[in-house]
Amino acid sequence: MTESTTTTPARAGGKVNAGGKAGKAGKTAGRAGRTGTRQAAWLLAAVVVLALLTVASLAVGARGLSLGTVWQALTQFDPTNGDHAVVQARIPRTVLGLLAGGALGLAGAAMQGVARNLLADPGILGVNAGAALAVVTGIYVFGVSSLTGYIWFAFIGAAAAAVVVYLVASLGREGATPVKLALAGAALSAGLYSLMNVILVSSQDTLDRFRFWQAGGISGRDWSVVLPGLPFLAAGAVIVLSTGRILNGLALGDDIARGLGQRVGLARGVTALGVVLLCGSATALAGPIGFVGLVIPHAVRSLTGPDYRWILPFSLVLAPALLLAADIIGRVVLLPGEVPAGIMTALVGAPVFVWLIRRGKGAGL
Template identity: 55%
Template sequence: MTTAVTPSATRRRAPAVPGRPARMRVLWLLLAAVLTALLGAASLVIGSREVPWTDVLAALQGSADNLNQAAVTKRIPRTVLALLAGAALGLAGAVMQGVTRNPLADPGILGVNMGASLAVAVGIAWFGMFSYTAFIWTAILGAAVTAVFVYAIGSLGRGGATPLKLALAGAATSAALVSFISAVVLPRADIAQSVRSWQIGGVGGAGFEGIGRMLPFLIAGAVICLLAARPLNSLALGDELAAGLGERVAVARAAAALGAVMLCGAVTAIAGPIGFVGLVVPHLCRLLIGVDHRWLLPFSALTGAALLTASDVAGRIIARPEELDVGIVTALVGAPFFIYIVRRQKVREL
């Protein structure tokens, strides 16, 4: 006796996603969590002055009786911001690459971070905007408009939104937006220096007030992105097959992109446009745990937090007693990696 399989049952069946054994994935997740915790601890110890663990523990308990403990007190919000921003950018990069099926997708390369930056610069220069909440909403709006614009430009012509066309559209848009930011800020000498410093991208000026205003947006964006894991697995098979599996392709793509835009906009509003984290992290994570987004997205968040925190610590060591902003360090790491990905002719799409 045979059992008939109805089309509706076929559409509801989740696609099988090749990947590593579950035990190896769990092991990699645990290792990433341990590495992230160790780097967070290193961020409290390492800086222009080394701080012994006794003073670190005292500062964590609220003490600020000497210079070492006062230094740790200032490093705590910096470390928290580096962890949160890295996790958000790593997660957003993985989602953007899944949505566009583009191995070159990254919030910086696609111009999303720079769109958020322009929106914030306009808000400060023209509308006297100075509250964290206003920064975040404005940055998210600017990121969303830029993302739609770049995708529309990259979709023109033959072949639709190919990886190379999207990368070129994003690079051209970013260059134009940088010029617009300069045009907006240069006439305003009172804000020019602070905007230029923020535009490099860094976590050194972090405070718990800004982190607290950013956190609800990060939580909302992360939840949206993680809920998009199964639809992203379907989209990886192609739009027609995803639709055959019962996915509403346009809705799934728009929802996942919304989560990524919220993450990018919120981070850019507080820390500035930090590039290349969302490019490097997902590629590394795919090598370790495979392409299943149910595992890839949380692993990308953990790895992104580790990478940005490590970059911040490296920036303090390289230029002692001065510091390199984390945006410069990630660019030094990410730019060669971007060139490597572009030159790999076999990587056309995900």
């Protein structure tokens, strides 16, 4: 009778332990839920900022327009109205800013995850330089003058540069460490841009066709420039956005990633394919715009932490916001002329790059 009604200390302790574990699990789940809700709210705020900058891109310029005029031009277009014509001309430019900015932001975030280096960026690791040299070669040797030709040469150059940087960084006992990747990319960029300049100074015709594109920007583009790049941008975005868990594993190191069941070589290859598609397309469409892929993923981490499942969508939204903001400022800062968006992003990105180096956070993630 006594045994049936008395709870033993072992059983009581087991119940207490079980209850404690359940309580901890509940608290962890609650914190995760609150974190996800907060990040979702920040992402929604970023989308709102991007929407406002999109509207501003249609309204602001050498010829400023009211929001009412912009709305009328979008909903009740009158071809005889000069203001409406200005809005229609700015639409492809704005769409290109959204596409190129999103591509560079995603590519930069993915490259930082693969290289485990906060200094990784399509410009710094030589990918943009490879694409630019390939386009110049296409113009000089093959007489390429269409965007379709630019895209294919940009893809080849971006892929070749990425492979060379990785192979050079892999030499030695430690393999492709984050620091070696950054150094190899910087050295390759300097060499490729030197070769590009050799071609440009030897051919005035090539220089005339290339110099407008070289500055990097989204002005002067129309739908004939934007539309051919859409399939490549879409494919690259789908690939990179699906690699959030992969990048989280790679950020822990190759050994831990393998222990978690990842095939590290395949993971890097898939991610690199997405990066090449994004960088090649963006560079062909808008020229070699630098620092967007560096600044945005770094800034995003202050909101999301190290989780790439959040870093990637935030970069997709905030990178085009930065590019559009740079383009808008460039339109009005030196009226009646314009400053290309690529120059404006460099003015923002270069100090951030120096700050990252001085903080000593470039060694790895």
